[in-house]
Amino acid sequence: xxxxxxxxxxxxxxxxxxxxxxxxxxxxxxxxxxxxxxxxxxxxxxxxxxxxxxxxxxxxxxxxxxxxxxxxxxxxxxxxxxxxxxxxxxxxxxxxxxxxxxxxxxxxxxxxxxxxxxxxxxxxxxxxxxxxxxxxxxxxxxxxxxxxxxxxxxxxxxxxxxxxxxxxxxxxxxxxxxxxxxxxxxxxxxxxxxxxxxxxxxxxxxxxxxxxxxxxxxxxxxxxxxxxxxxxxxxxxxxxxxxxxxxxxxxxxxxxxxxxxxxxxxxxxxxxxxxxxxxxxxxxxxxxxxxxxxxxxxxxxxxxxxxxxxxxxxxxxxxxxxxxxxxxxxxxxxxxxxxxxxxxxxxxxxxxxxxxxxxxxxxxxxxxxxxxxxxxxxxxxxxxxxxxxxxxxxxxxxxxxxxxxxxxxxxxxxxxxxxxxxx
Amino acid sequence: xxxxxxxxxxxxxxxxxxxxxxxxxxxxxxxxxxxxxxxxxxxxxxxxxxxxxxxxxxxxxxxxxxxxxxxxxxxxxxxxxxxxxxxxxxxxxxxxxxxxxxxxxxxxxxxxxxxxxxxxxxxxxxxxxxxxxxxxxxxxxxxxxxxxxxxxxxxxxxxxxxxxxxxxxxxxxxxxxxxxxxxxxxxxxxxxxxxxxxxxxxxxxxxxxxxxxxxxxxxxxxxxxxxxxxxxxxxxxxxxxxxxxxxxxxxxxxxxxxxxxxxxxxxxxxxxxxxxxxxxxxxxxxxxxxxxxxxxxxxxxxxxxxxxxxxxxxxxxxxxxxxxxxxxxxxxxxxxxxxxxxxxxxxxxxxxxxxxxxxxxxxxxxxxxxxxxxxxxxxxxxxxxxxxxxxxxxxxxxxxxxxxxxxxxxxxxxxxxxxxxxx
Numbered sequence: 001x002x003x004x005x006x007x008x009x010x011x012x013x014x015x016x017x018x019x020x021x022x023x024x025x026x027x028x029x030x031x032x033x034x035x036x037x038x039x040x041x042x043x044x045x046x047x048x049x050x051x052x053x054x055x056x057x058x059x060x061x062x063x064x065x066x067x068x069x070x071x072x073x074x075x076x077x078x079x080x081x082x083x084x085x086x087x088x089x090x091x092x093x094x095x096x097x098x099x100x101x102x103x104x105x106x107x108x109x110x111x112x113x114x115x116x117x118x119x120x121x122x123x124x125x126x127x128x129x130x131x132x133x134x135x136x137x138x139x140x141x142x143x144x145x146x147x148x149x150x151x152x153x154x155x156x157x158x159x160x161x162x163x164x165x166x167x168x169x170x171x172x173x174x175x176x177x178x179x180x181x182x183x184x185x186x187x188x189x190x191x192x193x194x195x196x197x198x199x200x201x202x203x204x205x206x207x208x209x210x211x212x213x214x215x216x217x218x219x220x221x222x223x224x225x226x227x228x229x230x231x232x233x234x235x236x237x238x239x240x241x242x243x244x245x246x247x248x249x250x251x252x253x254x255x256x257x258x259x260x261x262x263x264x265x266x267x268x269x270x271x272x273x274x275x276x277x278x279x280x281x282x283x284x285x286x287x288x289x290x291x292x293x294x295x296x297x298x299x300x301x302x303x304x305x306x307x308x309x310x311x312x313x314x315x316x317x318x319x320x321x322x323x324x325x326x327x328x329x330x331x332x333x334x335x336x337x338x339x340x341x342x343x344x345x346x347x348x349x350x351x352x353x354x355x356x357x358x359x360x361x362x363x364x365x366x367x368x369x370x371x372x373x374x375x376x377x378x379x380x381x382x383x384x385x386x387x388x389x390x391x392x393x394x395x396x397x398x399x400x401x402x403x404x405x406x407x408x409x410x411x412x413x414x415x416x417x418x419x420x421x422x423x
Numbered sequence: 424x425x426x427x428x429x430x431x432x433x434x435x436x437x438x439x440x441x442x443x444x445x446x447x448x449x450x451x452x453x454x455x456x457x458x459x460x461x462x463x464x465x466x467x468x469x470x471x472x473x474x475x476x477x478x479x480x481x482x483x484x485x486x487x488x489x490x491x492x493x494x495x496x497x498x499x500x501x502x503x504x505x506x507x508x509x510x511x512x513x514x515x516x517x518x519x520x521x522x523x524x525x526x527x528x529x530x531x532x533x534x535x536x537x538x539x540x541x542x543x544x545x546x547x548x549x550x551x552x553x554x555x556x557x558x559x560x561x562x563x564x565x566x567x568x569x570x571x572x573x574x575x576x577x578x579x580x581x582x583x584x585x586x587x588x589x590x591x592x593x594x595x596x597x598x599x600x601x602x603x604x605x606x607x608x609x610x611x612x613x614x615x616x617x618x619x620x621x622x623x624x625x626x627x628x629x630x631x632x633x634x635x636x637x638x639x640x641x642x643x644x645x646x647x648x649x650x651x652x653x654x655x656x657x658x659x660x661x662x663x664x665x666x667x668x669x670x671x672x673x674x675x676x677x678x679x680x681x682x683x684x685x686x687x688x689x690x691x692x693x694x695x696x697x698x699x700x701x702x703x704x705x706x707x708x709x710x711x712x713x714x715x716x717x718x719x720x721x722x723x724x725x726x727x728x729x730x731x732x733x734x735x736x737x738x739x740x741x742x743x744x745x746x747x748x749x750x751x752x753x754x755x756x757x758x759x760x761x762x763x764x765x766x767x768x769x770x771x772x773x774x775x776x777x778x779x780x781x782x783x784x785x786x787x788x789x790x791x792x793x794x795x796x797x798x799x800x801x802x803x804x805x806x807x808x809x810x811x812x813x814x815x816x817x818x819x820x821x822x823x824x825x826x827x828x829x830x831x832x833x834x835x836x837x838x839x840x841x842x843x844x845x846x
Contacts (some may be wrong), residue, residue, distance in 0.1 A: 005594060005595070005596050006596075008467075008595060008596035009596040012467065012470060012596055012597075035459075035460075035594065036458075036459070036460040037458075037459040037462070037463040037591060037594070037595055038458045038463070038594060038595055039460070040460040040461070040463050040464040040467075040595075041463040041464060041466065041595035041596060044435065044463075044467035044468055044471070045467055045471075047435060048467070048468075168460060169459060171427075171428060171458065171460070172428070172431060172460055172461055172463075172464035173428050173429075173432040173435055173464060173468075174435075174464055178581075204800045223598055235797035239476075300582045343484075367799065419454045
């Protein structure tokens with residue numbers, strides 16, 4: 001108790017904590033010896049004062065050490081994990097996991113569920129009839145060996161200190177801190193046991209990191225933590241001003257991911273998937289162009305095996321919404337702005353996302369774009385199509401889309417999607 | 424719960440809370456609807472970002488409103504309260520309460536117990552055989568009318584939010600914040616019901632406020648809060664580099680206070696008592712020189728009635744320690760430094776103070792100075808006399824005094840005791 005006061009006071013006054021202090025305070029918190037009110041005061045002091053690289057490294061190690069680190073050494077191939085900071089329409093993991101597995105790199109992705117306006121990868125996959133996210137460790141390792149790709153829910157023993165801390169940060173307004181965000185993400189990735197990690201940090205109005213400077217700092221911080229833990233880590237910064245692809249919503253996004261895996265799909269989504277897959281293949285020591293594996297069906301074949309291995313039927317029809325409403329383009333011109341946050345919020349209100357952890361999601365709900373950013377639209381063509389289960393939700397979703405786009409006479413140059421690479 | 428997150432986030436980001444938000448968060452915390460971990464995160468954000476004058480005023484009002492404000496309107500004389508931020512050897516309240524009461528101003532002082540190296544006024548008075556700190560409201564008001572001076576323990580209904588908050592601040596390292604300190608002190612003084620308040624903020628090595636700038640800011644903040652609440656407030660900043668007077672320890676300080684009340688006592692202690700009493704008389708609308716009431720026995724008479732009214736025997740012998748050890752001056756010269764913090768810590772270790780709220784204090788323990796700061800001493804004369812109940816405590820006290828003073832060939836000019844007046 002008095003040890004905790006000293007730790008909090010040191011951080012409050014801008015001092016540096018020793019490795020022992022960092023390890024002690026996290027362990028004692030998990031054991032219940034440091035009270036939640038003490039940890040939350042420390043967290044706010046960290047939001048204020050930050051963590052030095054040495055403190056952050058010790059903090060992250062202690063989070064990893066609070067649970068078990070997965071042993072993936074028997075996989076028989078290079079093992080590369082992937083994490084995205086979350087964006088609107090971000091179904092990249094669904095594409096790249098089978099894609100790079102088809103090319104020899106194993107992908108062991110432990111994932112969470114979505115909260116708020118960005119969807120969760122597990123929620124998307126659960127729209128496939130029969131598919132289940134919960135695997136035993138033996139099932140997980142078996143599928144990684146046999147299929148080469150697994151996306152499953154993280155077990156309770158993966159950095160449990162992070163789970164406890166995150167719940168506390170959530171109710172004490174101590175989420176927005178780059179070192180705390182970096183250690184939360186990287187402790188789970190390090191505990192996940194991969195040889196290397198590709199991080200995709202989204203930047204822009206629809207992302208957790210609104211500006212490039214913060215996103216770059218987060219990326220550098222995570223890459224440093226990977227290095228400290230002996231996990232090769234590369235981070236791409238990718239744009240999230242407009243939604244990625246044209247489908248936003250769980251089943252809608254799975255269908256679009258399958259389009260990309262079949263060699264088609266929207267150009268922006270393809271571009272990000274190929275950039276991520278290229279980095280993952282390089283990290284796995286098998287550098288090559290992943291494009292052909294989309295065109296020739298190898299990636300799609302791994303996708304089918306991956307879905308099947310987790311109880312899903314890759315050929316089954318995906319759920320569809322009873323109500324569909326079209327918002328037409330009010331004029332002709334070029335679609336020069338389409339606000340990712342507004343579209344994400346609309347999809348959430350339509351039922352695709354959850355406000356609280358306990359909520360369930362509507363697998364069929366969401367938004368489909370009639371045009372991608374930069375394209376020409378004609379007055380009266382479908383611009384946004386809303387999918388939901390009730391009139392109320394349609395109305396809520398529509399309200400969120402008010403003022404979400406601009407159509408201009410003049411085309412505007414498209415900004416690049418992949419902004420920077422760190423690490 | 425989500426209201427609390429918004430309040431914390433606003434303060435975290437440097438924004439200003441509305442009156443309603445401030446009132447709500449304090450009320451909801453007292454009701455148990457805002458969790459301790461949320462309040463401690465908010466407190467750390469306040470340590471970081473501060474509180475604007477409007478926020479602080481609302482915060483203090485809400486603390487006052489969490490309990491009952493005393494109604495002293497039936498006292499029949501001007502009512503002036505007094506508060507000291509706490510210093511080593513600070514027995515000023517014991518002198519000024521009866522002194523200004525003898526001159527027509529009523530003093531209703533609700534007090535706490537000491538913690539750490541500065542003693543508590545109630546602990547000092549409790550060294551008088553029979554004296555009791557706990558009075559009912561009726562007894563408190565009756566004594567205020569009949570004697571004109573009461574020093575008693577604060578009831579549970581005096582700004583209970585402050586009590587709850589203070590306990591939380593204590594374990595979460597969120598004590599050092601000028602607005603939080605100011606609101607804690609002033610909420611209790613405002614709830615105490617006096618027309619006016621004289622504050623004595625100690626400045627220096629032995630005080631809570633080590634430097635003049637912080638002390639001045641605290642003083643200005645408290646004077647502003649008094650004004651906002653309609654309570655005339657004046658603050659003296661007084662020096663606490665050396666102990667005040669020559670006695671440090673409960674019964675030892677009572678004896679010294681009685682010396683001053685009898686017209687004698689050390690010059691430094693007399694000077695501060697007269698300065699404080701002069702301000703209290705002015706605040707009560709009865710400006711006059713308090714000196715004669717010490718010389719002619721009127722103050723001592725009120726002291727006796729005050730002690731007697733609370734069950735104490737003003738004529739009884741005070742407890743004395745079984746062990747007394749003298750530290751002699753190692754050389755002749757001028758006592759140019761005597762460290763208040765070291766002497767206070769020595770008295771504490773000798774048994775005069777408590778480390779935890781549950782501890783009891785030794786009424787007889789303490790330190791008596793053989794010379795005041797600036798005086799000439801001769802080699803071998805008693806410089807510090809230690810009073811305690813055991814050899815161990817004497818040894819502990821002696822160790823705390825190592826290096827606590829300097830004796831120099833050259834006299835040094837004495838710094839003033841009363842540094843500034845605010846308000």
